[in-house]
Each structure stands twice: as structure tokens, then as C-alpha cells.
Amino acid sequence: LWSVYVSEAEKYDKALVESWKNDMEGILIFAGLFSTSLTAFIIESYPRLVPDSGDATVQLLSQISQQLAAAANGSTFQLPAPLPPFRPPATSLICNTFWFTSLGLSLSCALIATLVEQWAREFLHKADMRSAPGVRARIFSFLYYGLKEFNMHKVVDIIPLLLHVSLFLFFAGLVAFLIPINIPMAAVASFMLACLSVVYSAVTVLPLHYLECPYRTPLSEAFWGISRGLARILRRRRIADDSVWSDGEVTLVEAMSHGATEDTQERDYRALVWTVKSLADETEFEPFAEAIPDVLWGPKSSRFAYRTHLKNLVNHPELEMYHRFLDVFRSCDTGLLLPEASKRRRITYYKALWAL
Known part of the structure; x- marks a missing residue:
């Protein structure tokens, strides 16, 4: 009994952990490349936050020049007004922020991705510490429900969300960086940011209306929960169905699985x-x-669940089911099959023809 549980749990947990590790490896590569590129932009932008030492040098040299000229002419030298206190431009503050x-x-x-990889390795190591099926089953159960209790799945989902936010902030900062430099280039960057925002919003919302939609973002599950909560409050039901939709804890994946079995x-x-x-x-x-x-x-009577489907398959013009059966019977007479294999194939297809 426990061996069966261990076998199934091991397949599920290893597939889950391997998917996490693969995702984290991709995130680490992208985060590294993105951080390197972003650092190059920051090197160009952060000097705008401090006063330019060249301005003070120019003022000092100008003051010395005026003082020497006044001394040569015998006139009185008046000190120029000091420079106003430095205030970085608003666009520089926004960009660097x-x-x-x-x-x-x-x-x-x-x-966090590095930590998740470490936690995944430790999970597999702890699960394989004992060889007795009963002990291993309890360890698998203990560790898996620990993952659920401490929301490990949500932690893994948050990582790409943070990376997405980071990318949007980069584009927003790029717009602020380009405004004082070149307005047309800033407009191009703004257009790119707007297009990306629209596409991301659409991809986030589409799974809420079309459960079969393959596109989604880390925010889709959160918006699904919000929409479900609002639907309960306002007594609205997007899908008229039975008790499965009355449970507020139905996740987006569970809703997709339920929708796949309907109609x-x-x-x-x-x-x-x-x-x-x-x-x-x-x-x-x-x-x-x-x-x-x-x-x-069935053992005593016919089954009607797929009768219409198979009838339509037989009548489908592109499938040519009966022609395929004839080709099979001809293949049994070519001598390429062993007598036993040829007999088994004939019996199989005779039974299929009789059933149809």
C-alpha cells in the first residue's frame, strides 16, 4: 500500500521540483543579463543627481578672471552672486528611482531563485533519506503538506512577477531618462511601454473569461480570486453551474479542469x-x-456514450475507416507477419467491424 503511495508521490514531487528548478535557472539567466544591462544605464543617469563639479570650476575661473581684470584696471571688484543650491531635475529623480x-x-x-533551487534540492534529499516504504510515505506527506502550509507555490509564482515589475520600471525610467534629451525618442519609448502594458493586461485578464486560454501571467490567479470574491458579494455567477462554483477557494487551474469536463x-x-x-x-x-x-x-448491452462519435468517424470523408480496415486485411496476406501476429490482427479487426 505504502509502496504505491511512495511511487505516485515520488513521480509528482520530482516533476514539481524539477519544473521549479528549470524555471529558476531561466530566471537566474534573465535576471543576470537584465541587471547587467540596467547597470550600464544607471551609470549614465546617476551623475545627474549630484551637482556638476565643472560648473563650480567654471564659476571660480570666471571669478578669478574678473578679479584680475579689475586689479589691472584699478576698478573695484564685486563678488558675483553665489550659485543657487543644486536641485536635481524631476525627470532625473523619477528615472533613477x-x-x-x-x-x-x-x-x-x-x-530568491537561488534559494528556491536550494530548497528544491533539500526537499528531494530529505524525501530519500529512508528506504522503508512506510517511513518514506510519511516523509513525503509531511514535506509536501509543509510546502502547502508555507505557500511555497506562491513564493515560486512571485519571483517572475517581481521580474516583470522590474522590466516595467525599466521602461518607465527609460521614458523619464529620454524626456530631457530627445522628445521623439521619449515618445517612442512611451509607445513601447503602452503597448507592453496593454498586452500584459490582456494576457492577465483573458484566462478569467476563457478558461481554455493558454496565456496567463502571475497576476492572473490573483485577479481570479478578486473576481470570484466580487462575484460572491454581488451575487453574480459567470458560469451557471453546481456546487463546484459555490466554493470560494476554487483556483484558476481547478476551474479550467472543471470546464474541460463540461460540454x-x-x-x-x-x-x-x-x-x-x-x-x-x-x-x-x-x-x-x-x-x-x-x-x-458492455457485458450485457450496448453503450451509447460514444456511439454517435464512432458513427461520425465511419462516415467522415477524410478518414475512410472501412478502406483502412480493408488495407489491414490485405496486410495480413502479404506474408510479412508471423502467423500468430496475422491471426491476432484479423481477430482484432473482425471484432471492431462487428462492433461497428
Whole structure:
């Protein structure tokens, strides 16, 4: 009993941890490259936050020149008014605020990603400490529910979100950096930022309306929870269904899984058509034909769940099911198969034809 649990838990946990490690490796590479590029921009922008020593030098030299000229002419030298206190431009403050914040978030992502990789290795190591199935099962259960209790999944999801915020801050800082330099270039950067914001917002919101949508961002799950909460408060239901939607804790992934099992007739038929088309030869087609009798007939009576689908498959003009059956029977007479294999194939396809 425990061996079965250990086998299933080991496959699930190892797949989960490996996916985390692969994600963290990609994030580390991107964060490193992004931080390096961002540092080059910061080197160009941060001198605008301090007074230029060249201005003070020019004023001092001008003062000395005027003083020498006054002494040569015998006139009285009047000290010029001191320079006003230095105030960095607003665009420089905004630009450097965004860029330094972006750099901090990027480096934080790299640190957290490194920690997640370490935690993943420790998780696998602790799970393999004992060999007895009963002990290993308890360790797997103990560690996995520890991951859930301390929201390890959410920590992993936050890392790319921080990196996304860092990227948006970089573009916003780039706009502020270019405004005093060149307005057309600042307009181009603003347009890029606006397009990126629109696309990111659309990708975030689309899964909330279309559960089958493959696009999503780390914010999609958060907006899903908010929309579910508002729907409960306002007594609205986007999907008229049973008790599964009355639970406020339904996640976006669970909602997708539930939606995939509803109104499946058309999707099931498309899947079966694709399956038959993808079976290139008789050897690949044989397992499909072998399953037909069990799909259509039970021990005592016929089954109606897939009867319409298989009838439509037979009548599908592109599939030519009966022609494929004839080709299979001809292949049994070529002498390429062993007698036992040829007999087994004939029996399989005769049963399929009888069921149809």
C-alpha cells in the first residue's frame, strides 16, 4: 500500500521540483543579463543627481578672471552672486528611482531563485533519506503538506512577477531618462511601454473569461480570486453551474479542469478525428481498433456514450475507416507477419467491424 503511495508521490514531487528548478535557472539567466544591462544605464543617469563639479570650476575661473581684470584696471571688484543650491531635475529623480528600484527587484529575484533551487534540492534529499516504504510515505506527506502550509507555490509564482515589475520600471525610467534629451525618442519609448502594458493586461485578464486560454501571467490567479470574491458579494455567477462554483477557494487551474469536463461532445469528436488521422500505419491503428468493441458494447448491452462519435468517424470523408480496415486485411496476406501476429490482427479487426 505504502509502496504505491511512495511511487505516485515520488513521480509528482520530482516533476514539481524539477519544473521549479528549470524555471529558476531561466530566471537566474534573465535576471543576470537584465541587471547587467540596467547597470550600464544607471551609470549614465546617476551623475545627474549630484551637482556638476565643472560648473563650480567654471564659476571660480570666471571669478578669478574678473578679479584680475579689475586689479589691472584699478576698478573695484564685486563678488558675483553665489550659485543657487543644486536641485536635481524631476525627470532625473523619477528615472533613477525607477531604475534603482528595478535593479533591486532584479537582484532580489536572483537571490530568491537561488534559494528556491536550494530548497528544491533539500526537499528531494530529505524525501530519500529512508528506504522503508512506510517511513518514506510519511516523509513525503509531511514535506509536501509543509510546502502547502508555507505557500511555497506562491513564493515560486512571485519571483517572475517581481521580474516583470522590474522590466516595467525599466521602461518607465527609460521614458523619464529620454524626456530631457530627445522628445521623439521619449515618445517612442512611451509607445513601447503602452503597448507592453496593454498586452500584459490582456494576457492577465483573458484566462478569467476563457478558461481554455493558454496565456496567463502571475497576476492572473490573483485577479481570479478578486473576481470570484466580487462575484460572491454581488451575487453574480459567470458560469451557471453546481456546487463546484459555490466554493470560494476554487483556483484558476481547478476551474479550467472543471470546464474541460463540461460540454465535451464536440471536443471529444475532434480529438478522435485527430487520433485516427495521426495513426499512420496498421500497427499504430491496431490499438485503436482493439478498443472499439469495449467502447460500444458492455457485458450485457450496448453503450451509447460514444456511439454517435464512432458513427461520425465511419462516415467522415477524410478518414475512410472501412478502406483502412480493408488495407489491414490485405496486410495480413502479404506474408510479412508471423502467423500468430496475422491471426491476432484479423481477430482484432473482425471484432471492431462487428462492433461497428
